[in-house]
Amino acid sequence: MQIFEERAGGTCIMRLVGELDEHTAADFRLRADGAIDSGCRHLILVLKDLRFVDSSGLGVLMGRYRRIVEHGGQVSLVAPPPHIRALLEMAGIPRLMPLYRSQRQALMGGVRQGGGR
Amino acid sequence: MMSGGTSNFFVLRMPAKAENLGIARLAVAALAGQLDFTLHDLEEIKIAVNEAVTNVVVHAYPAGPGLLTLEAEIGEQGLTVTVSDEGIGIADIGQARQAAYSSDPERMGMGFTFMETFMDDLQVVSTPGEGTTVIMRKHLVKAPVPSPS
Numbered sequence: 001m002q003i004f005e006e007r008a009g010g011t012c013i014m015r016l017v018g019e020l021d022e023h024t025a026a027d028f029r030l031r032a033d034g035a036i037d038s039g040c041r042h043l044i045l046v047l048k049d050l051r052f053v054d055s056s057g058l059g060v061l062m063g064r065y066r067r068i069v070e071h072g073g074q075v076s077l078v079a080p081p082p083h084i085r086a087l088l089e090m091a092g093i094p095r096l097m098p099l100y101r102s103q104r105q106a107l108m109g110g111v112r113q114g115g116g117r
Numbered sequence: 118m119m120s121g122g123t124s125n126f127f128v129l130r131m132p133a134k135a136e137n138l139g140i141a142r143l144a145v146a147a148l149a150g151q152l153d154f155t156l157h158d159l160e161e162i163k164i165a166v167n168e169a170v171t172n173v174v175v176h177a178y179p180a181g182p183g184l185l186t187l188e189a190e191i192g193e194q195g196l197t198v199t200v201s202d203e204g205i206g207i208a209d210i211g212q213a214r215q216a217a218y219s220s221d222p223e224r225m226g227m228g229f230t231f232m233e234t235f236m237d238d239l240q241v242v243s244t245p246g247e248g249t250t251v252i253m254r255k256h257l258v259k260a261p262v263p264s265p266s
Binding site for chain 2: 063
């Protein structure tokens, strides 16, 4: 998996490309924790190029969510492919981390991707 | 038994390492793809296989490296996947299969839930000290023939 990082003020944007599983979850955890430790208050995860995620990936995602929320921040998810979105919903994740259609909308914190398709 | 048609199978033996998860799910998806499963079905199969193999990688061999065996077979009924190890086994299968059961806060405890949700049948057989075998089946649902009228 590849991870591309950007920063906009106190918000870190990470684009995950490839497959997030038990093998790659440790790398994601290191990178995200590094971002949080360096002062990222909010985390936007761009998932449009994520091809696969499993329970290990979701577990690491939840771990980072807990860290961000502890400091009053928010984790937002952008444009997950349909099969990944279905998995996120099964795990109850959109109740904790809002879904957005685009990175721009996530940055504005507006127009959430609603319950429809 | 192997009379051609849609019957096929493979057996893979590999170290229980996270690096091999991609091989496991792609191999099974490639075999399942020889049947008329939808792309959606194939995504579900990949997740279920992935979770079964992840359990072996994470839990079966705490003392050191071990091996796992992945078998997949297709036939008229659909797909059967068997993941087995010779690891420590699961003392309480009922507890392990509960949603959100995990001893680690970084884990969702959703592995068995995903296997149960995405496959039609799931059997777990385990003997502490000897190993665990997970057998999963996914049926091939034939598209209904539109009725004339």
